[in-house]
Amino acid sequence: MIARFVSPRIGGLAALLAVIAALPLALSNNYFYEVAILVGLNAIVCVGLNLLIGYAGQISLGHAGFFGLGAYGSAILSARFDWPPLAALAAATVAVALLAYLIGRPILRLRGHYLAMATLGMGVIVSIVAATEDRWTGGPDGMSVPPFKLFGATLSGEGAWYCVVGALLVAAVWLSLNLIESPTGRALRALSSSEVAAEVSGIDSARQKVLVFVISAVFASVAGSLTAHYSGFITPSKLTFFHSIELVTMVVFGGMASTYGAVVGAAVLTTLPQLLTVFKDYEMVVFGAIMMGTMIFMPKGLVPSIGTWVGGSRTRKDLR
Amino acid sequence: MGRRVAHAEGPAVSLLRTEGLSKEFGGVCAVDSLSFAISPGRVYSIIGPNGAGKTTLLNLLTGIYAPSGGRIFLEDADLTGRAPHEFAQAGVARTFQNLQVFFNMTALENVMVGRYRRERCSLATALLRTPALARAERTCREEAAELMRFIGLAEWLDARAEAMPYGALKRLEIARALATQPRMLLLDEPAAGLNSAEMRGIGELIGLLASRGHTVVLVEHNMRLVMGVSDHVLVLDYGRKLAEGTAEEVRRDPRVIEAYLGSALASDCSVGSATTSGGSAGGTAGSVAPTLH
Amino acid sequence: MSGQLAQYLLSGITIGAIYALVALGFSIIFNASHVINFAQGEFVMIGGMTTVSLTGAGLPLPVAMIAAVGLAALVGLALEKLAVEPARRAPVVTLIIITIGASILLRGLAALVWDKKLHTLAPFSGSAPIEIAGAALLPQSLWVLGVSLAIVLALSWFFGRTLLGKAMLATSNQGVAAQLVGINVRRVLLISFGLSAALGAVAGILITPITLTSWDVGIMLGLKGFAAAVLGGLGSGPGAVLGGLVLGVAESLSAGYLSSAYKDVIAFVLMLAVLFFRPAGILGGRAAERV
Numbered sequence: 062m063i064a065r066f067v068s069p070r071i072g073g074l075a076a077l078l079a080v081i082a083a084l085p086l087a088l089s090n091n092y093f094y095e096v097a098i099l100v101g102l103n104a105i106v107c108v109g110l111n112l113l114i115g116y117a118g119q120i121s122l123g124h125a126g127f128f129g130l131g132a133y134g135s136a137i138l139s140a141r142f143d144w145p146p147l148a149a150l151a152a153a154t155v156a157v158a159l160l161a162y163l164i165g166r167p168i169l170r171l172r173g174h175y176l177a178m179a180t181l182g183m184g185v186i187v188s189i190v191a192a193t194e195d196r197w198t199g200g201p202d203g204m205s206v207p208p209f210k211l212f213g214a215t216l217s218g219e220g221a222w223y224c225v226v227g228a229l230l231v232a233a234v235w236l237s238l239n240l241i242e243s244p245t246g247r248a249l250r251a252l253s254s255s256e257v258a259a260e261v262s263g264i265d266s267a268r269q270k271v272l273v274f275v276i277s278a279v280f281a282s283v284a285g286s287l288t289a290h291y292s293g294f295i296t297p298s299k300l301t302f303f304h305s306i307e308l309v310t311m312v313v314f315g316g317m318a319s320t321y322g323a324v325v326g327a328a329v330l331t332t333l334p335q336l337l338t339v340f341k342d343y344e345m346v347v348f349g350a351i352m353m354g355t356m357i358f359m360p361k362g363l364v365p366s367i368g369t370w371v372g373g374s375r376t377r378k379d380l381r
Numbered sequence: 382m383g384r385r386v387a388h389a390e391g392p393a394v395s396l397l398r399t400e401g402l403s404k405e406f407g408g409v410c411a412v413d414s415l416s417f418a419i420s421p422g423r424v425y426s427i428i429g430p431n432g433a434g435k436t437t438l439l440n441l442l443t444g445i446y447a448p449s450g451g452r453i454f455l456e457d458a459d460l461t462g463r464a465p466h467e468f469a470q471a472g473v474a475r476t477f478q479n480l481q482v483f484f485n486m487t488a489l490e491n492v493m494v495g496r497y498r499r500e501r502c503s504l505a506t507a508l509l510r511t512p513a514l515a516r517a518e519r520t521c522r523e524e525a526a527e528l529m530r531f532i533g534l535a536e537w538l539d540a541r542a543e544a545m546p547y548g549a550l551k552r553l554e555i556a557r558a559l560a561t562q563p564r565m566l567l568l569d570e571p572a573a574g575l576n577s578a579e580m581r582g583i584g585e586l587i588g589l590l591a592s593r594g595h596t597v598v599l600v601e602h603n604m605r606l607v608m609g610v611s612d613h614v615l616v617l618d619y620g621r622k623l624a625e626g627t628a629e630e631v632r633r634d635p636r637v638i639e640a641y642l643g644s645a646l647a648s649d650c651s652v653g654s655a656t657t658s659g660g661s662a663g664g665t666a667g668s669v670a671p672t673l674h
Numbered sequence: 675m676s677g678q679l680a681q682y683l684l685s686g687i688t689i690g691a692i693y694a695l696v697a698l699g700f701s702i703i704f705n706a707s708h709v710i711n712f713a714q715g716e717f718v719m720i721g722g723m724t725t726v727s728l729t730g731a732g733l734p735l736p737v738a739m740i741a742a743v744g745l746a747a748l749v750g751l752a753l754e755k756l757a758v759e760p761a762r763r764a765p766v767v768t769l770i771i772i773t774i775g776a777s778i779l780l781r782g783l784a785a786l787v788w789d790k791k792l793h794t795l796a797p798f799s800g801s802a803p804i805e806i807a808g809a810a811l812l813p814q815s816l817w818v819l820g821v822s823l824a825i826v827l828a829l830s831w832f833f834g835r836t837l838l839g840k841a842m843l844a845t846s847n848q849g850v851a852a853q854l855v856g857i858n859v860r861r862v863l864l865i866s867f868g869l870s871a872a873l874g875a876v877a878g879i880l881i882t883p884i885t886l887t888s889w890d891v892g893i894m895l896g897l898k899g900f901a902a903a904v905l906g907g908l909g910s911g912p913g914a915v916l917g918g919l920v921l922g923v924a925e926s927l928s929a930g931y932l933s934s935a936y937k938d939v940i941a942f943v944l945m946l947a948v949l950f951f952r953p954a955g956i957l958g959g960r961a962a963e964r965v
Contacts, residue, residue, distance in 0.1 A: 120767055167950045173766045174710050178904060179949045182942035185897065189942075193935045236508045243507035243514060244493075244500040244521075251483050251494045258481035260465035261443055261474065263498030263561060272504065302897070306774050313771055318485070345782025352775030356768045357760050 070238050073321060077234060081227040085220075094219035096335055098291060101226035102284045104327035105233045107311045108320055109280025112237060114309065115317035116246065117273045118253025119169065120177045122305050123184025124281050129191055129300030130157050131282030132289040136206040137197055139290075146209045150286040154279055161278035165271035181302060188300035203296030206289045222291055229287075230324070233280060237320045240276070249273055250318075281308075314355050316362030325364055395456075396421040396565055396596050397442070397473075402451035404437050404620075411437040413620040414451065419565070419598060419613075424591045426599040426607045426628075429617035430641050435600045436478060438617070439569050442598075443475050444468035455564070470498050472564030476554040478573060478600075484543045488534065488553055491542055492525040495560025525560060532556045532586065548579045555586070565596045572603040584609050608632065616641065677808025682930040683923060684806070688815040688884070690922020691822035692718075695877035696899025697906065697914035698829065699870035705909045706845055706866035709758060709769050713777040714874055715896020716784075720746045721875025722887030723784060726793040735798070743875045749780070750871025754864050777892065784889040797883040814883045821880055825873065826915055833911065842866060894938065901945035907955025916956060920944075 081101075088094050106128060113119050134153025138144040144152070168179050192201045199205075209216040216222060240246050252259040252266040259266050289295040298304070307330065315326020333351070337344040359366050395418035404412040412434045419425050427435050440446040442453065444465040452461045455471050463471075474495075483491050493500075500521055506514050526538055532552050537545055545553065551571060558566055568587075572580045580603065587610045590597055601607050607614065607628065614631040616623040618641070624634045631637055696714060703711045721742050728738035757772050764772075798817050803810035833839035845862045877895075878887060885891075898921065906917025921941055929937040948955060 114767060120770070122770070171949055171953060174704075174708075174770075174908075175904075175949055175953050177710070177766065177770055178900065179946060181897075182901070182946045182949075186939055186942050186946075189936065189939050239510035240507050242518070243510065244497055244502055244518075245504070245507040247486070247490060247494050248497055250485055250490075251497075254483040254485045255481040257445060257465070258477065258483065258557075259494070261445070261469050262494050262557065263466050263469035264494075265464070265466045302893075303778075306771070309767070310771055310775075313767055317767070342786055343782070345778055345785065347782075349775045349777070349779030349782055352778065353757055353772050356764070356772045356775065357757065360761065360764050360768050 070242070074231065074235055074238070077321070077324070078231055081231065085223065091219050094223055096332055098219065098222050098226050099288075100328045100331045101223075101230045102288050102291070103308070103311065103331050104230050104324045105226075105284040106281045106308055107315070107323035107327040108230075108233045108237045109277035110308055111312045111315075111317065111320060111323035112240065112249070112273050113277040114312050115319065115323070116241060116253060117249040117270060119270060119274070120173075120180065120309075121274075121277070122177050122181035122302070122309060123187070124180075124277070124308050125300050125302070125304035126184035126187035127157055127161065127278040127281035128285035128288075128304070128308075129187060129295075129297070130160070131285030132295045132299060133191055133198055133285075134282070135286035136204055136289045136295050139207050140204060141197070146207065146290055147211060150283065153286050154282050157282035158275050158279050161275045162271060165274040166267070169267065169270040169274060181305070184300070184305050185302055188297055188302070191300050192297040198297070201297060203294050203298075205294045206292070208293065209287070209290035216290070226287070226291075229283075234320055234324065241320070245269070245272070310352055314352075314362055316364035316366070319362065319364045322362055322364035326362070329363070394420055397598075398454040399442075400452045400454070402438075402441060402453065403449045404434075404441055404446055405449040411620050412441060412448075415617075415620070415622055416451075417615055417622065417625065419596065421564075421596050422591070422594050423612040424587060424597045424599065424610050426601060426611040426614045427617060428601060428604075428607055428614060428631075428641070429623065432619070433617040434620035435617055436569065437620070439475065439567055439600055442468075442567060443473055469561060469563075472562075473567065474558035474561045474563035474565070475567035476551070476558050476569055476571060478569040480547075480550050480554065482542050482550050482553060486542055488537045488540050488542050488545060488549075489522065489525055489529065491553055492528055492556045492560050493521050495557040496521050496525065498561060525556075528556050528560055529553075532559070533582065548575055551575065551583070552586070559590075559595075563595075565598060566590065567598045567600070569600050570602065571599065572601060572606050580606055678930065680807040680809035682926045684809050684811050684815065686923035686926030687919060688812075688818050688922070689881070689926065690902075690919040691818050692877045692881045692895070692918070693899050693902040693921050694915045694918025695822055695825065695873050695880075696895060697903035697918045698826075698911060699873040700900055700903040701909050701911060701914045702842075702866045702870045702873075704903075706842060706863050707758065707762075709773065710900070711753075711758075711867070711870065712770065712773040712896065713753060713780060714870065714899060715892030715894070716777050716780040717746045717750060717871040717874030717892075718878035718881075718895050718899075719784060719887065719889065719892035720749060720780070720871075721878030722795070722882040722891065723788055723793065723878075723889065724875075725879050726795055726882065726887065727788060729795065735795075739879050742879060743872050746871040746875035746878075747868040750867040750869075751864055753871075754867035758867070759860070759863070777896070781890055781892065788889060790889050792886045792888045793882070794886045795879070795882045801883075812884060814880075818880045818884070821876065825876065826911075829911065838865070898938075898941040901941040904945050904955060905948050907958030910955065910957045913955050913957035920956070 084097060088097055106124065110121065110124055113121055131153050134156060135146065135149045138149035138152060139146045164183065168176065168183070171179050191198050216225060248259065248264045248269050251262065252264060252269060256266050285299075288299070311326035311330045312323050313326070314330060315324065316322025334344065334348065337347055340347055397419040400416050402412055402415040403410065415438065427438065429435055437446065441448055444460070444463050444467060447462050452459060454460065455473065458471060460468055460471060483494060486494075500517065502514055502517070529535060529538055532555060534549060534552055534556060537549055542550070542553065555568065555571065571583050575583065584606050587597055587599070591610070599607065599611065611628045613626070614628050615625050616631055616634075616637050623640060624631055624637045626634070696718060699714050699717065700711065703709060703714070724742035724745050725735075725738045728741055729735055733741070753776055757776055758769070761769060761772055797812070797814040799813045801812065801814070803812055833843055842862050842865065845859050899918070902917035902921040903914050904917070905921055906913030906915070921944060924944060925937055925940045928940050
């Protein structure tokens with residue numbers, strides 16, 4: 062009984078909760094809070110994307126599209142149609158889930174580079190539509206978004222948003238860990254290792270892939286909706302191919318098949334550009350170099366690599 | 382058709398039945414109008430030279446290939462054209478010639494995956510990890526461990542699959558297949574790459590499975606194993622049935638000898654490695670030709 | 675009306691030729707290494723921008739062009755040696771991120787070395803349009819089509835008739851077998867990157883007088899070139915050319931008759947359609963499903 066409470070899962074969640082609770086001590090001004098909130102929102106997307114890329118072994122270079130659809134869905138419904146923000150968020154999420162389900166089937170029949178390009182194409186189409194349909198979306202300049210209201214109370218101020226995003230992040234990590242350690246999670250890991258062996262073990266791999274695709278789309282959409290309300294505006298720059306790549310890089314950098322790795326990756330690569338503004342004009346050069354360098358020298362990602370250095374002696378014992 | 386001892390014959394008793402099964406690849410007929418039946422509880426071997434269509438047949442029987450013609454029946458159910466996971470859910474399990482172990486998991490988790498079709502839970506249950514699911518997971522773990530002990534992999538209970546040697550991995554695949562609680566177990570060259578001690582172990586395992594009532598279908602090059610465990614042997618050549626019968630009958634069948642075994646095996650003299658007239662019959666690690674002595 | 679149609683067709687074929695050259699670059703690298711080089715578009719940018727700055731510095735156009743192509747080829751070789759080769763055995767996702775990282779790096783360098791403004795080159799032989807079938811054809815378009823045709827012919831001679839070219843094709847089909855017969859696979863990879871970079875640079879130089887160039891012109895051109903390669907059949911040379919032309923014409927026609935705002939979308943819609951219904955592309959064979 063006690064063992065259940067000190068399992069690695071609970072321990073990890075508790076540690077995450079502790080970090081989130083203690084962090085405000087280090088955040089001395091609004092700007093830091095803002096970065097922390099952005100980290101949290103990106104981390105939610107990355108946790109979902111990690112299920113797709115790290116555990117199910119698929120690729121998506123278009124997830125900024127789902128993020129953007131959630132953001133614009135919430136924005137348009139709440140700004141242009143005066144929907145309550147919560148209802149707008151729910152509606153946008155359902156719509157994105159449906160879309161992901163419909164395109165998931167045909168897209169996930171593809172593999173490797175073809176899947177990458179199909180998801181990329183999908184993401185680019187969404188971003189072009191968002192930039193072009195300016196009657197709805199405000200075009201390339203974007204549109205403003207009303208603040209988030211929950212049962213009449215307006216959610217405003219960095220402190221309040223920090224709590225909400227932090228709580229949602231913990232929830233997202235909890236859901237993700239649960240899924241991984243369930244039969245469904247094993248099925249996903251199985252099909253990423255050997256799809257044919259998974260199939261002959263009774264796993265409908267097509268259905269599982271669509272499932273995790275939809276889940277990751279939902280995570281991205283919710284994060285997108287919240288980002289729109291938090292920032293007060295949304296522009297197509299949040300939907301670009303570059304943003305999709307940022308998200309994938311966060312996941313891979315943090316460590317594929319590692320939920321906490323996704324959080325770490327989001328944390329590092331969201332704060333990094335903030336730090337890189339010091340470099341000003343060199344920002345892109347440094348970012349590109351970091352992307353290449355980490356993939357070449359640390360292909361397993363940050364958290365698993367640290368895991369091997371730390372647990373090195375243990376793994377050696379396993380290899381009789 | 383060969384003689385079978387004390388078993389009723391006829392479609393009513395067969396577990397698996399094919400009718401005119403064919404598979405074509407761009408004009409080449411890998412399996413050609415194959416009709417045969419497998420009775421429950423027997424050990425059935427499929428042998429033949431390389432290119433005879435054995436692996437193609439196995440892929441057809443597990444839904445990995447869709448047939449170009451013919452039908453496949455599992456008892457009364459027509460499984461023709463179904464997806465592999467539907468074959469698995471109907472009770473057909475298999476191992477692979479080229480190991481398809483899940484190297485990104487532990488050995489135990491590999492076996493647990495085999496239990497998937499009985500463990501399936503709804504998405505909500507998985508996301509929320511209800512107490513019922515947690516209990517089911519514990520049961521799953523225990524039963525998988527039990528299966529590993531039964532198969533002889535007790536020492537690898539805590540190991541990662543990537544740390545296990547080849548022989549243990551072959552057994553792991555069998556454990557995973559058994560975890561699906563299949564009605565029929567298809568083993569694709571289980572002895573390939575094993576030394577004689579390991580091979581004897583596999584033979585004992587198959588015998589043990591048969592004695593427990595499992596239906597085992599074996600695709601194998603190793604004649605010693607085949608002759609030792611089989612109740613019934615099907616010989617393929619160029620995708621067609623060349624001969625069928627008990628191990629003894631097949632061994633003495635002149636057509637089989639000419640196509641596959643080589644005349645030196647007609648007698649009981651011990652032979653080194655026999656070569657065949659129809660080309661070498663061994664393309665997997667470890668076996669070069671049907672070995673028998 | 676037919677004058678307008680002819681106009682769209684001509685401009686479509688012109689830009690299509692550029693897409694074809696970029697697509698060829700993708701195919702050559704994909705053939706040799708099964709890597710999608712997301713930095714391909716940047717070679718186009720390097721070709722155009724280098725020529726602009728060198729001619730601006732006073733060098734004659736032909737010298738500037740050769741230098742630009744040479745520089746792009748060097749960058750391609752460096753990319754292969756420093757970024758792709760160390761990660762040859764990495765999974766697809768990793769390689770994708772590496773080449774995308776490279777494209778970001780190159781774009782950032784371009785913004786530093788040059789600037790973020792649009793630049794142009796003087797058309798090679800004047801800008802007086804030629805009347806054809808009621809449409810106005812820019813002389814530059816003739817250059818684009820002529821040089822592209824020459825390149826395509828040269829490449830088909832190279833891959834079909836020279837030992838090195840055949841060696842490169844052999845590597846694409848059976849890497850291990852190619853090694854066993856003595857083909858230096860690593861050299862083939864290097865050459866394919868250099869060659870693709872040169873192709874991209876030539877495309878960039880040719881198109882600059884018509885569509886201008888800038889530090890980030892490579893993004894869309896790269897993506898569309900890739901769409902063209904997929905359309906025609908990834909890894910197929912003739913497919914790349916066909917895909918490029920089809921894409922260019924489709925884009926031009928839809929911009930003219932449907933909606934010019936959504937011009938850029940056509941490439942990706944077509945690419946998705948191909949990936950959904952015939953992933954091997956127009957000229958690719960049916961992909962065999964073997965276990």
